[in-house]
Amino acid sequence: MSEHNGNLLSVNDLRTYFQTEDGIVKAVDGISFQLKRGETLGIVGESGSGKSVANLSVMRLIPQPPGKIVSGDILFDGIDVRKLPIDDVRKIRGKRMAMIFQDPMTSLNPFLKISTQLMEVTQLHLGHTKEQAYEHAIEMLRKVEIPAPEKRVDGYPHEFSGGMRQRVMIAMALSCEPELLIADEPTTALDVTIQAQILELIKGLKDEFGTSVILITHDLGVVAGMTDKIIVMYAGKIFEAAPTKELFAQPANPYTKGLLKSVPDPAHEHGAPLYQIPGLPPDVAHLPPGCPFAERCDRAEDICTKEFPPFVQINENHHSLCHFAKEVHAASGGE
């Protein structure tokens, strides 16, 4: 990890809104985070929390309309991606930053050979000739440990299993050795033994290429083993941001605490009821005036339903969006 290079990605006060029949949905509403070179950031949240929209914004992949990045800076290696003409964004996207998605079946073109899809990337971005691109495609498939890559390279997506297709996606994403890889629920559609293979692969490749990774997931187990730091999102806001170990050891936000407690722990005795966060995730189009989590929160007081909470700094790298962040942090230290 090279600390002195500073931040590869710096997102400041990003707001991405969607115009819907139901009013304006503030899918991402004022989030900021930084990512250093070689670092892995986990973004955790439930559906509708804005975790995917945040990253689609970074990639400038928000469909517009109905979506729009209404404010904020997205600095990628000093370049403000948000203000860049879309043609220039295309030169970065796929080359210097790449993305893999949850469903490897729908992100590959079923009519094209794997080789064609892999070659396209390097021919476009690295100016490879056909022969070079073909060789490179085989090389990448070998890197992602696909057996007999010289044969499989001419196969079609349907001839690959789910895990193998995700490997192809990773090969494609990494073929220009991007500086930033965004993985949006890369293993959610996969079985657990295959998930272990893919996570292991991403870890290995990250070390080999020195790639910075943003890993988006709803699974706290996945981020625990993979990331250096974590952002917890809820209702378009960052509720907590902290180094991974600290977040798990001493969370400073009631939502994070609730999430951690509601995952069944195999070590615990059988029979005891599981901790549950009451209620439902909020409707982002109609958020209440105070804290969006207040009505589900076991720590809430009057102020929580009236005033929007502050983003409290616990220490240098640890922040929490809560009126009682310091108290919650202190309390979870003793548990």
Added chain:
Amino acid sequence: MTETNGNALIKLEDLKVYYDLGGGGLLDRITGGSGERRIVKAVDGISFDILKGETLGLVGESGCGKSTLGKALLRLTEITGGRAMYKGSDIAHLSGRELREKRKDLQMIFQDPYASLNPRMTVGNIIGEPIRTFKLADSKSAVEERVKEVMETVGLSRRFIKRYPHEFSGGQRQRIGIARALAVDPEFVVADEPISALDVSIQAQIMNLMKELQQEKHLTYLFISHDLRAVRHVSDRVAVMYLGEIVELAEGKSIYEEPLHPYSKALISAVPVPDPEIEEKRERIILEGDVPSPINPPSGCHFHTRCPYAIEDCKKIEPQLVEIKPRHFAACIRISPEQPRIEDVVRE
């Protein structure tokens, strides 16, 4: 939970569900097929008991046949061979009328709360339908009263009775699905991935609800899931399935803390733990390759193609479930009650 088999509610004996995909005929050979008849052995000779009042967890990866097994227990799919005994009658051989009667006692909760509810029916009609079918209430108002009661039991406000499924969130829809299953006071419920489509904070709510209802109504569950943490949490005993067969069966605690079968070991070790300290230290068993196709699965032990401990015999001998430790069964020819740990066997 219970030691004896005397109070088995459901007894499976060599249960088989095969799907014939055809092939192997003249046309197949002309078009360059393998010439072999292709048969999916989704459930391939399974025997175990489900005890009254327990939750039996069934885990396995996609394609292992766990959902087919669940459906077979309710005869939602035809049974090819073997027996599925419920209260002295074999579900596999019930006539249409007998089967309909039995279905009152045997209910199912489905994975996808979006696809399993008719979008054109109100919640009242969805939950009321089984009540009317089984004539559990004699008047329209009695049906409605019963629907409202069930709705309250599962944590839905009775005011919602006239609403349609799309007006509810995923978690609420799953509550509707549970209400529909419980409206007829069943004895046994197959829950097929009931929490997989839900957010983490909602999963806990549904698991707790199912547990409460079980205690209240003395239900017996078959809880099918690929989520080992969830299965461990809700189940008394856990069965691990691989390519149509049960490879291990034991109490949740023992299977989690000391899995015996090489597949269970790998499966449990693959589950990420939400604790960075543990994740940093632990050694993961990474299985190679994918689950083989259940069409003409591997010979002998179906797991031998991916098993790090496989020997020649594993390709030939079909392992049987053996009681390796008290109440802890595994199907692996390399381990025995004398040598329960595969690591020790290999070291010798």
